[in-house]
Amino acid sequence: MTLKMFEWPEDRSAELTVQSVVGINLDEIEQDERDRQLGLARAEALAAQASAGIALLRDIAAAMLKHKETDAPLTFSTEHLDAVSRTLVSEVLGRGEVSGQVSEPAPMQIQESVYPGLWRVKSAARADAPECLIIADVPPMLRFHAHKSIDPTMRINKEREGVMNALPVLAEIRDHVKGYVSGSNNHVINFTLLPMSEADMGLMRETLGAGHVDMVSKGYGKCRVCSTRWPNVWSVQFFNAMDTIILDSLEVGDVPVSVRAAGDDFVDSGARILEVIEAYL
Secondary structure, eight states: OOOOSOSSSSOOGGOOOSSSOOOHHHHHHHHHHHHHHHHHHHHHHHGGHHHHHHHHHHHHHHHHHHHOTOOOEEEOOOOOOOOHHHHHHHHHHOOOOOEEEEEESEEEEEEOSSTTTTTEESSSSOOOOEEEEEESSSSSHHHHHHHHHHHHTOOOOOTTTTOOSSHHHHHHHHHHHOOTTTTTTOOEEEEEGSOOOHHHHHHHHHHHHEEEEEEEETTTTTTEEEEESSSSSEHHHOTTTTTTTEEEEEEEHHHOOGGGGOOOOOHHHHHHHHHHHHHHO
């Protein structure tokens, strides 16, 4: 039996909220491309009435061409746009490979646009809430919540029958949390390779728990990244096309690279947005 880090058979209240990752086949990839082309066609039909939306896209493209991975995030609001311009911007940006949510203190939906490095963030509590468009490797609230955490004391409950390897693993994780320096490489613990019993994994789940950040990426072979209750400790799970976990791990450090934009994505995305404006708008 495969033992998973985040599998919640007892405490359903702690269950992660993003739906299980499903296999992505060629038909779905082709459908994504068709949806993108249809979105651009709809945007083209609106262009004559959406000058404010086009101007916002130009401003975003110009900012992305100059943005570096280490720069502070840049935020653009759509609140000032008229309804037609908002629709045009939404159609052009589309839905990229990474999506998820932050559950606390105010639930927020996070969606990567089709241009990596540009994120669409909005309130999950209000369907009509305007989007914020953020240029960053990841939206800054992900780092904020992971660093803040839920259990900064990192207490380990040692009273559990049948536990063999969980205690030294938890002590290792805690040591790396205390020694983590921003900018250093993440420390990875691969549960697929460790001899962990059901009691061990139960203690791991009980101690670390689920945090407020829950993300899914289709860009690295279908990956789920979730924060835990401990500061800067992440659950990272990779799935195959049959929705079976093939790699179950924890990372101590920055937001895992699986859901982050790369350094060269900003310039490439900025150039692509300008190409779309010239070709369709």
